[in-house]
Amino acid sequence: MVRAEDAEHSTRRRILAATFVVLARDGRRKLQLSDVAAEAGVSRPTLYRHFGSKAGLLEAFGLYEQDNFDAGIAGAMAGLVGPDRLDAALRFIVEFQSTYSLGSLADVEPEHVLHQMKRVLPIMHERIARIIPGDDRAVAAAAVVRIAVCHYLIGGGSPAQFLSELRHAAGLDAGRGARAAVS
Template sequence: MARSNAGTKGVPRAEREQQILAVASLAFGTDGFAATNLADVAADAGISKPLIYNYFGSKEGLFAACLDEAGDLLAGEIERIARGDAVGIERGIRTLDGMFAVLDEQRHLWRLLHDRTAPPNGAIADVVSHHTQRIDKLAHEGVTELLALAGDTDERDISVMTAAWLGIVDSLMDWWVAHPDETAAQMNDRVTRLFTALLTDIVRGQS
């Protein structure tokens, strides 16, 4: 008798789910939610289409599971860096470095997390909201530390700078994903140079 946690052809369910998620994440991240066909995902994963419905319930359920895994990967890395000893702009650079590192071989996950063709409500929206809140909280914490170093504790200054920082991160990641020839290491060096040049210019202007 087959074990209750077994998938098809003796493959454990958890392992089979990960195989499906890997194939589906690549498909969704490459073609977008609207253009992705579950029959193609099933074929690429070497399984039947009904098995996807058995595991994830629907196309939306599969996409939500892919989103949750990608969001947890990214937010988890940012949280890991936040627990370190870096503060101020160094924490910001390390955060970007960590994001580049975890996404270097799977940049489709960034596109997956920002897919405008995905349904804007339901389980998908709930997953997006959950991980967005995690990341926004960490950004607010980092900016609060950064401004505190300069003696600025104004809540609106913190709010404005948090929004600006999140915009900078999104822009840098979008640019990087659009330039697949740029490695994570090269991007980290580039960001470090840019931030160093910017801060040096600011300090020079204040002296």
């Protein structure tokens, strides 16, 4: 038997996943709550019960994306220590960005992307700095984050090149590139 709390959580996640689909298709400016509700298979009143406005939905969506990223990177690093843990985090960043279908959102909705980046970049920096060894971890983490942002906004290069840049910025040895290729 499904508990009401689980059903509510499932509905909320379905709406947020549908927001991803609608944003990727239409962009933020053309995002209509009725389109999100239809994509999620819920009524508009149900959507409004969970998210009172378009702004509220978009704010929750940003947090949902952050939660998904956090869960993914934690899973990638689980059970690993030292350089292997850092390398797994960097590989996850490359994989995440390589498969992330809202990359074009920067072209369509630069204001939204900049707003989200302003919120997320300090979080990313702090989390990456935690897993980089050494006294200059804050500088290395800043370089890793900036390289990731550049690849997100501008693209270019292969995933292997992106990973090599991240590894270099993080201070990982160059030989690691041959051992752990990015698909």
